[in-house]
Amino acid sequence: MTTTPHRTAHKIDGKAYAAALRETIATHVAWLKEVHGVTPGLAVLLVGEDPASQVYVRNKGVQTVEVGMNSYEHKLPADVSAADLYALIDRLNADPAVHGILCQFPVPEHLSETEIVARIDPAKDVDGLSVVNAGLLASGQKAMVSCTPLGCLMLLRDHLGSLSGKSAVVIGRSNLVGKPVAQLLLRDSCTVTIAHSRTANLEEVVRGADIVVAAVGRPQMVKGSWLKPGATVIDVGINRIPAPERGAGKNRLVGDVDYDSAAQVAGAISPVPGGVGPMTIACLLANTVTACCRSNGLAEPEGLSV
Amino acid sequence: MTTTPHRTAHKIDGKAYAAALRETIATHVAWLKEVHGVTPGLAVLLVGEDPASQVYVRNKGVQTVEVGMNSYEHKLPADVSAADLYALIDRLNADPAVHGILCQFPVPEHLSETEIVARIDPAKDVDGLSVVNAGLLASGQKAMVSCTPLGCLMLLRDHLGSLSGKSAVVIGRSNLVGKPVAQLLLRDSCTVTIAHSRTANLEEVVRGADIVVAAVGRPQMVKGSWLKPGATVIDVGINRIPAPERGAGKNRLVGDVDYDSAAQVAGAISPVPGGVGPMTIACLLANTVTACCRSNGLAEPEGLSV
Numbered sequence: 020m021t022t023t024p025h026r027t028a029h030k031i032d033g034k035a036y037a038a039a040l041r042e043t044i045a046t047h048v049a050w051l052k053e054v055h056g057v058t059p060g061l062a063v064l065l066v067g068e069d070p071a072s073q074v075y076v077r078n079k080g081v082q083t084v085e086v087g088m089n090s091y092e093h094k095l096p097a098d099v100s101a102a103d104l105y106a107l108i109d110r111l112n113a114d115p116a117v118h119g120i121l122c123q124f125p126v127p128e129h130l131s132e133t134e135i136v137a138r139i140d141p142a143k144d145v146d147g148l149s150v151v152n153a154g155l156l157a158s159g160q161k162a163m164v165s166c167t168p169l170g171c172l173m174l175l176r177d178h179l180g181s182l183s184g185k186s187a188v189v190i191g192r193s194n195l196v197g198k199p200v201a202q203l204l205l206r207d208s209c210t211v212t213i214a215h216s217r218t219a220n221l222e223e224v225v226r227g228a229d230i231v232v233a234a235v236g237r238p239q240m241v242k243g244s245w246l247k248p249g250a251t252v253i254d255v256g257i258n259r260i261p262a263p264e265r266g267a268g269k270n271r272l273v274g275d276v277d278y279d280s281a282a283q284v285a286g287a288i289s290p291v292p293g294g295v296g297p298m299t300i301a302c303l304l305a306n307t308v309t310a311c312c313r314s315n316g317l318a319e320p321e322g323l324s325v
Numbered sequence: 326m327t328t329t330p331h332r333t334a335h336k337i338d339g340k341a342y343a344a345a346l347r348e349t350i351a352t353h354v355a356w357l358k359e360v361h362g363v364t365p366g367l368a369v370l371l372v373g374e375d376p377a378s379q380v381y382v383r384n385k386g387v388q389t390v391e392v393g394m395n396s397y398e399h400k401l402p403a404d405v406s407a408a409d410l411y412a413l414i415d416r417l418n419a420d421p422a423v424h425g426i427l428c429q430f431p432v433p434e435h436l437s438e439t440e441i442v443a444r445i446d447p448a449k450d451v452d453g454l455s456v457v458n459a460g461l462l463a464s465g466q467k468a469m470v471s472c473t474p475l476g477c478l479m480l481l482r483d484h485l486g487s488l489s490g491k492s493a494v495v496i497g498r499s500n501l502v503g504k505p506v507a508q509l510l511l512r513d514s515c516t517v518t519i520a521h522s523r524t525a526n527l528e529e530v531v532r533g534a535d536i537v538v539a540a541v542g543r544p545q546m547v548k549g550s551w552l553k554p555g556a557t558v559i560d561v562g563i564n565r566i567p568a569p570e571r572g573a574g575k576n577r578l579v580g581d582v583d584y585d586s587a588a589q590v591a592g593a594i595s596p597v598p599g600g601v602g603p604m605t606i607a608c609l610l611a612n613t614v615t616a617c618c619r620s621n622g623l624a625e626p627e628g629l630s631v
Contacts (some may be wrong), residue, residue: 150460151456157508160350201519205521215516217516
């Protein structure tokens with residue numbers, strides 16, 4: 020009887036990495052308190068009663084407090100005026116106890132997400148969504164980097180060490196993920212290709228890459244047969260698909276990568292769930308510590324920013 | 326006797342394109358004056374007496390007036406204080422007759438180029454150098470786009486029509502050229518690869534590309550043998566090399582592409598000199614018209630911006 024040799028990729032455990040990152044953050048927070056008398060503070064704004072947003076905000080608040088930081092939650096009615104919301108943001112911008120500010124999106128239609136983000140002091144924009152932070156990132160300066168891209172970079176650096184000279188393909192060109200991930204990989208001296216829905220020969224492009232970051236929002240699109248053997252794959256996608264095997268009407272979460280086939284070719288791959296997802300809130304906390312150190316003129320802790 | 330079939334690439338004539346662009350600009354300027362009573366105005370700041378800078382500023386002024394716009398030259402002594410320079414920029418920011426402001430670089434060492442650029446109203450930053458404009462470009466919003474990258478894109482669109490789905494390689498990752506060119510090509514739906522000094526297999530990367538933009542500052546580095554047959558090549562490099570054949574101590578200008586070998590493989594190539602170079606001032610004028618239209622709430626003329 021012959022057996023087919025089966026490679027099984029290393030599973031990049033984002034949940035474990037995020038837990039370790041939170042411990043590192045807690046250590047830095049304790050040091051900031053003891054040595055400098057400063058406690059990092061994160062303000063989260065929630066407009067309206069969207070149930071999913073309430074869960075996200077609650078999770079952020081719990082994790083913020085767990086690492087020893089101050090959490091300031093501001094819940095506003097769904098019909099809050101832009102003027103009132105901006106007045107609150109202005110107060111938080113001016114408040115030295117608040118180092119990070121984020122507004123949970125989506126917001127009701129009468130409010131503009133772009134204008135809300137623009138109102139937040141770029142130095143406190145711990146979601147890294149503002150035009151100024153995009154520009155700082157694009158020009159290689161110190162920025163607040165969006166949490167999901169920062170999480171991708173941390174996982175890649177942790178697994179690969181130096182990324183210099185590696186060829187990387189980012190699938191997807193969103194402002195939230197694809198474009199900032201490409202900037203971060205370029206900053207780490209990868210040769211970076213940005214592919215997207217108009218890319219003619221996607222399989223071939225992916226096959227040339229040492230690093231593949233999939234952020235396209237199409238369930239299980241990237242197949243194992245597309246990958247260079249040994250490639251490192253970061254799956255940013257979170258897609259809900261029907262899972263009748265779990266019972267009528269049941270769903271399950273999958274990424275943009277077909278995990279089972281990819282795991283037979285890749286060297287390492289981040290799963291969904293349990294890969295990039297858990298990194299997002301941890302990176303939000305990391306950004307808040309970074310913002311706190313910068314605003315107080317203190318050295319930034321290593322490993323929390325790029 | 327057998328002859329070797331010789332392909333000769335189409336020469337992308339930036340000088341002719343720039344001349345035509347200036348005519349288009351002059352038509353728009355005349356229309357703005359006649360129909361709206363507005364004359365676009367460009368303010369150029371020159372600090373000190375650097376001879377090369379004086380030539381550049383004079384050329385910009387001459388071309389500005391030739392297309393019918395107002396040119397405001399501000400010559401400041403080499404020891405001007407930052408405070409006095411910023412006060413002038415503040416006045417120009419507030420002046421409704423001034424639609425574009427640029428400071429000729431380099432400036433003396435006691436001044437910061439970054440701070441000067443940051444002081445200019447992003448809407449009047451016709452050199453497109455500010456962090457805000459980099460961020461607007463990176464996030465796909467209306468920006469003032471740096472003149473050289475804008476010139477590259479215009480030449481490519483003029484030669485190829487739609488760029489959608491084409492594979493493009495940008496060699497060089499500078500903030501001034503490489504990175505903004507990559508953003509523009511991505512916006513036009515190319516599959517974009519950014520290569521640089523750490524790229525492992527540059528020849529192979531270049532050989533996969535329909536479009537090659539060389540902006541690396543190494544004379545004649547890209548050889549014809551690196552190119553995909555029929556590729557379109559934009560050479561941004563301007564390098565001075567010894568030309569003893571012209572006499573002892575003589576120099577000549579060459580690009581980052583080895584023109585003679587490249588012309589035998591490429592479908593089209595921009596020469597040096599006479600390619601991208603002449604586009605730069607023309608794009609500065611185009612940006613000033615665009616800024617004038619935006620500040621007056623008028624529709625932007627087609628073909629002057631992206």
